[in-house]
Amino acid sequence: MIEARRLHILRAVADHRTVTAAAAALYLTPSAVSQQLSALEQETGHRLVERHARGVRLTPAGEILLQHANTVLAQLERAEAELAAYGSGSAGTVTLAAFATxxxxxxxxxLVRLARTAPGIRVRVQDAEGDASLPMILDRQVDVAVAVEYRGAPGDPRLTRVPLYAEPFDAVVPAGHHLAATGRVRLSALAEEPWIGPYxxxxxxxxxxxxxxxxxxxxxxxxHSDDFRAVVALASAGAGVALVPRSALRGMDLAGVVVRPVDGAAPTRRVFAAVRSGAEEHPLIQPVLEALGDTAPHVESAE
Structure with missing residues (x-):
């Protein structure tokens, strides 16, 4: 009989590609992860991982088991959700990771909405940049993630996504820039400029x-900076030009820069909430997703 806990460890090793990184994500020691992998190999009768120069990778047998592991773990999430619903699940804690904006x-x-509609649910929030919250979901460090994607980014069937809002990036140039007087900025006009942007x-x-x-x-x-306030500060100092999500500019000191919409098809930041597949119906998580979805349209209309 294969233990579900070991399937979770196998998935973490596949995601993080080293035993040490997987162990850190799961709050285990590397030796404990190695022992669980060895036990899983004994249970299945197949070699599941192999070492290479940059860490470890799954063997063909490991890849086959990983596909089934994703299905099994999603079904276990659904089972937990149904059991929690059976026990009412009206009170408890949900952990959520999101980027600052x-x-x-x-x-x-x-959170304000949940305080009225589901006062028994306590949400604990963690700051996580970009898409860093998605591995936290799969490693069970958090229950919900608010993350960013771009057009063409591959989906992950292990996650259920709820679209929240989309917003354009605006061009930010120093106040004395020769394009500061234009109504809209074509990106090709900035091709020779020094740029400021995220890592x-x-x-x-x-x-x-x-x-x-x-x-x-x-x-x-x-x-480079992942902090858009720092990006704008560098632009105001004449260090370069940048593209910044429109909502990130709200409340900033823009005295030294000019903000202009992009001419043509503007680059767009798409924001979504994600949970582990099967967990979206959990009686604690579902109200959080609904509150995020109900709040998000106000962001779009405000822009």
Missing amino acids: GIDLVVAPA PGNPCHDVVVLACERDGFSPGLEH
């Missing part, structure tokens, strides 16, 4: 790079 625009208003790995970095590539150039990213 998402907390401001969607999560905080959702690689942040979905907003991908949005910026893909938008520029669609206009026929690669942005010369000379300065």
